[in-house]
Amino acid sequence: MRRYEQTCWGRRYQSEDGSVREMWLLGLTTPKERPSVVYAAAANVAAFGGPALPERVRVVVFGAMSPVAEQFPEWTVEQVRQRAQNEVAPRLIAVVDGTERRAGGDCAQCMLTSGCVALPSVDLLPDVPAVPGPKRALSVTDLRHYRSCPARYHLLMQLHIRDVETVESQPIVVGRAVDTALRDRHTGASQHRRCGPDQPLDGAVTALSEESRSTASRMLAQHSALCPFPDVEEHDGEPRNLVVVHDERLGVVFIAAPDLLYPRSGGWVWRETKTSMHRLPRDRPLLQQVPQLALAVLMLASGALGRDAARSRVELEQLRPNGCALEELDPGNPVVVAEAREVIGGMVSPLLADTAYEPTPGRDCAGCEVRRWCAPGSQYVAGQAGGPPRDQ
Template identity: 40%
Template sequence: MRQYEHTLWGRMYASADGSVRDLWIPSLGRAKKSRPAAELAAVAQVMAYGTPTPRRKARTEPPPTATDGRDLPDLVRVFDFGCADGLFERLLAEGPAEAKQRFEDDGAPAFRAAATGAGTRPGESCVECKAIAGCADLKRTPELWGGKPQAVARSRQSVSAWDLRLYGECPAQYHLVRQLHLNDLSAEGAGARRGRAVDTLLNERHGERPVRGCRERQSLDTAGIRAKTGLDDASAGEAAGMLAEHRLFCPLNGLANDEQVLVQHRVTAYVPELDVVVLAVPDLVHTYRGRWIWRETKTAARPLWEGSSLLRSYPQLALGVLLFHAGALGNDPRRSWVELEHLREGHGESRLERLDPGRAENVDEARAVIAELAQPLLDDTTYEPRTGRHCHGCQARTWCRPGTAYVTDHPHPGVPGTGTTDRGDTHG
């Protein structure tokens, strides 16, 4: 018989009479306002029924005896604490009976799935996986962009479109945000909030079953969007205009019910000669009469610049072309498309652009784009700051002296005398 032990980490406290038990979970940046239901259920169960014990030297030592029911606390509370801003959020406060019910409803099913599951799920965890050599479910994509192995031996890394964008702007920003998980605490810009709201609303609609195109749905007006997202009147109005434009381009319009529709689907591949895991999460992937379609949706205040290629402007499109071409989605690239839906507020201002991953010129350009971005990232060992206009929207400027100095010396033209800026108009 296999025995499992549930434990907690964090700062744990109890009142002098034992009637109240608290757990404070530290977060590197701001305090998290919520955590997965299964996680909270497991936390509540251990807080209510577990027994404090010193750390055991070896797993072979027997676990402590659980509370027998006579010394249960009256109340357990869980807080999330933001180490960067010093603020906190209360995640739950309940008694043992509520904790037990919460675990039966949300925790036990997740625990059973984890304890009995035998499948694999490629993703970011592949970076640390010791069984990657024998994993048949992780797609191998050798020579994905023709990269060169690093000159200095390093542990396995991951690369995503977000990584490439952050590093392309500033190596220090990439290192602080993606590797050290330090984000700036300044408020998100209006454009970014609007883009995130549009993204969330589209994901909700596209994820509903049975599948329905947005053209068949009732339009959301400014008041409805404001109520659902918390945007101000101006941003909610802009979002309403973008969603109205999307109704014309929605990939689910007229799509048969037997087609596959995957919202925010994770695509993972492994480049063995570089020991690099490639991660991509397109906004939407779906089938259409045997053809796979990869759709990226972007919101913007300005039109597409005709003087720049789509693959260079949006590296995630280049990654999509390469992953399709390498068969990472298990399909013939000649029967696939990579699409960009560029949404703007004004009527007729939005565009839908399509790229064929089966065309050699598209594949060659995508390889050049990713190689130019990825090779310096993989070779870098110092991550020196690179100051410029992007410093105004840097997610880690709080911890960057050169970036802070640059913003002070070069006030953003939209906000004279300050270092604040909109963080960008696109999402995804």
């Protein structure tokens, strides 16, 4: 018989009389919401991981770079035991007995990627020269951060350093709320109904400030004209929120998170949603402005997702407070594929060859999440404002 030990990594505290125990789950920046089974497992370890039993258990999540700590309701030992039986035990059994392979962000660190049936191998960028080095995972977010500033990419995406005092702009906050609302609507109980302009506001939107809430609600109302439901074919049960492919020649695991991906007429429909206050300018190619579309074209054209690329399409849904538009791209068109390779290849090639990640100060420094650790960026912003740089 094989025995397993359940452990939890964090800070442990106990009251002087031993009646209360706490398990603090540590994060790097601000506290992040985790699945309920994580809290139940942490409470189970805290309750039963000592020589005696406490009366109550608390789980707290906090960030090392944040003054914020979120405490969850206290549980009695019996409540912890019941949650462990109902939530933790089934998950542990699935983990121990599971042999399923699932592609994701950890594939770049996995030694079994070559020949993995869950990770399609493709030559996504045949014109980009291979560079010796470790295997890495790249998304369009990584590529955009690198294009903005190599040092920003290195600190933010590789070292996971972020200034928690940086305030996100209103367009970013509104866009995230709209994305969350649409995802909930399209995957919830009402996913087979067309979104209506008068639907109740979702939780992600009601939590916004009054001005941002008004903007987001008008964008969601505009979406009702472009909602693909109920014409979406029945899903086959496979998760479609993440698409992962492996360019083995380049040593890159490419990751994309479509806003909506569904099968239709023998192909795929891959939709990206973009919120903005104004129309996209027409003096720049669409794929350059929204490189997520370029990566989507390449992934569908590679055949990695199965189905017929000629029957597939990539859509861009543009939502504004006072209007909307839908653009379509054909991943079966060689001209479109060539343009997509040029866009993504132009972003990937310099990143693969870079080993220094030197900062490139510019206008993006003003809202940079890692500027406090970057002397050139701080000096640039101070110079623009006409004041001395902030102490490093």
